[in-house]
Amino acid sequence: MADTIVCLDRATVRRDGAALLSDVSWTISAGQRWVVLGPNGAGKTTLLLVAAGRLFPTSGAVDLFGSRLGTVDMRELRYRVGLVSPALTETPPADERVLDAVLTAAWSVLGRGHEHYDDIDVARASELLRQFGCAPLSSRRFGTLSEGERKRVAIARALMTDPELLLLDEPASGLDLGAREALLRRLTRFAADPAAPAMVLVSHHVEEIPAGVTHALLLRAGRVVAAGPVEEALAAGPLSDCFGIPLEVTATAGRYTARLAPRPPRPRAVTPA
Numbered sequence: 001m002a003d004t005i006v007c008l009d010r011a012t013v014r015r016d017g018a019a020l021l022s023d024v025s026w027t028i029s030a031g032q033r034w035v036v037l038g039p040n041g042a043g044k045t046t047l048l049l050v051a052a053g054r055l056f057p058t059s060g061a062v063d064l065f066g067s068r069l070g071t072v073d074m075r076e077l078r079y080r081v082g083l084v085s086p087a088l089t090e091t092p093p094a095d096e097r098v099l100d101a102v103l104t105a106a107w108s109v110l111g112r113g114h115e116h117y118d119d120i121d122v123a124r125a126s127e128l129l130r131q132f133g134c135a136p137l138s139s140r141r142f143g144t145l146s147e148g149e150r151k152r153v154a155i156a157r158a159l160m161t162d163p164e165l166l167l168l169d170e171p172a173s174g175l176d177l178g179a180r181e182a183l184l185r186r187l188t189r190f191a192a193d194p195a196a197p198a199m200v201l202v203s204h205h206v207e208e209i210p211a212g213v214t215h216a217l218l219l220r221a222g223r224v225v226a227a228g229p230v231e232e233a234l235a236a237g238p239l240s241d242c243f244g245i246p247l248e249v250t251a252t253a254g255r256y257t258a259r260l261a262p263r264p265p266r267p268r269a270v271t272p273a
């Protein structure tokens with residue numbers, strides 16, 4: 001299909017004898033906004049790196065923009081993917097100006113050197129910073145930002161190359177309630193924009209899913225527990241299977257909360273008449 005962006009066909013990733021992902025089949029199409037949920041160690045980051053073309057499966061096949069991983073020059077394809085993940089160790093230098101931290105993504109470099117940037121590049125970096133509420137930070141040094149501010153700048157940087165796929169690994173982790181809600185509000189707006197790229201965000205918590213997410217994939221021990229439209233995949237049954245505890249789920253205006261399901265009342269002993 002022309003609008004298929006990523007297609008995993010029974011992808012398995014093994015390291016040191018352990019299966020990090022097992023037989024994962026997953027298709028991301030243009031316009032979709034996915035959340036990948038699962039407990040610690042479920043394989044979420046591994047899956048994101050495979051979808052980004054940064055990690056090759058041990059077996060199975062992965063197609064990115066219609067090209068099979070392992071048969072094409074990955075540099076070209078990776079340019080079309082925006083990835084924000086703690087698994088990427090490179091971050092902008094602490095003394096880099098925030099505007100430059102976004103701008104330099106146009107040349108895939110960290111730290112401004114002698115590259116040439118057009119006015120249109122500067123305008124795009126400024127607009128992305130504005131979109132993620134960071135315009136007042138443009139002249140600050142990257143190292144002086146709070147964690148929440150860094151996360152929003154990192155998303156703006158990932159969008160600088162106008163990617164067709166945006167992958168965000170736990171964008172709300174470590175944020176206080178206000179910073180989390182501010183970020184989720186911006187991601188909701190972003191998700192509602194038909195011109196925005198397909199998006200996948202990884203989380204442990206249903207509370208960190210922005211309204212506007214259309215699909216969910218639930219992972220447990222490297223295997224897909226459920227994948228499909230968000231209302232179906234985030235039902236109590238699949239979510240309980242994913243986290244291995246009985247959960248009840250509440251959905252309000254596209255946002256979710258989950259908590260341990262109350263135990264069913266014990267059947268009362270019947271006394272013989």
Ligand SMILES: Nc1ncnc2c1ncn2[C@@H]1O[C@H](COP(=O)(O)OP(=O)(O)OP(=O)(O)O)[C@@H](O)[C@H]1O
Binds near residue numbers: 015038040
């Ligand atoms: N090189 C490796 N060799 C063996 N096991 C590995 C290797 N790299 C990762 N793992 C294991 O693979 C599993 C999946 O890791 P991954 O980081 O993808 O999980 P995750 O769902 O993103 O976890 P978290 O939510 O804690 O960030 C973990 O149990 C991890 O310890």
